[in-house]
Amino acid sequence: VAVNIDGVLYGQDNARVSVFDHGFLFGEGVYEVLRTYDRRPFLFPEHMKRLRASAARIALACPLTDEALLARIRETVAAAVLEGDAYVRILLTRGEGEIVYDPKACPSPTVVIIVKAHADPPAEAMVNGVGLSLASVVRNHPGSVDPAIKSNNLLNNALAMQQAYREGAFEALMKNHRGELCECAQSNIFFVRDGVLLTPPVDAGLLVGVTRGFVLELAAASGRRTEERVLLEDDLASVREAFLTSTTREIVPVVRIGTYTIGEGRPGCVTRQLMDAFTAGVPGRLT
């Protein structure tokens, strides 16, 4: 493990930020998680674009250019001395200041990069698929703190995951205030019905996953029809396949959601095709 705080490298045991950082006091901060393949960041420009968009939406500016951040990431990855691929978490917070909401109280944002070993999901999950709980907590309303902001304020997700752990589920599928399916606590959700790849639209209130975008691209490139459309719990009875996507998990087949069995209860062939296309597509998108 290696941690970079405002340009200085630390080990796990001595990496510390101030309790007066508004990221700690008020949850005022945004983040990204990316990973490396063969020591190179994957979909780096896409992650940087989302980091800046998230920051802008809480009136925060990233003090580093993409190039400077990339150099800092590479330095931190090197310092972590890992055997395999790296998990890279970039946090950008309002910074240290008086205990008042005024952003002027915090003259300089804090930039933290945490690098640790990447861990693939269990092989069993990839082969047989996983189960999701249907979260009883509703996803943030886009009119309050928009889930499209990749915020360090993760209580909504944490509460959904607590239920998933209680129920022995791999992830928690969340609905929005209108009862539409939107996304999981840590990943986006996809379905296949009549050969069409379906995923909830951004205005359902979700994090616009970088992996979600890549998978939509892969599907379109292979000639598959894709549709971002409103999906309800009732649709779970008629979808033939389901999978979730995220940076650290790529594509994980989903075979149960709440009390519903998806399709035949086994990972489907469209899911498998996309998993293969994903692996083939990685080398072309490394920085």
Ligand code: PLP
């Ligand atoms: N949705 C939520 C709420 C997430 O926290 C994440 C990632 O951790 C995702 C979706 C997937 O996003 P990405 O593919 O960019 O990792």
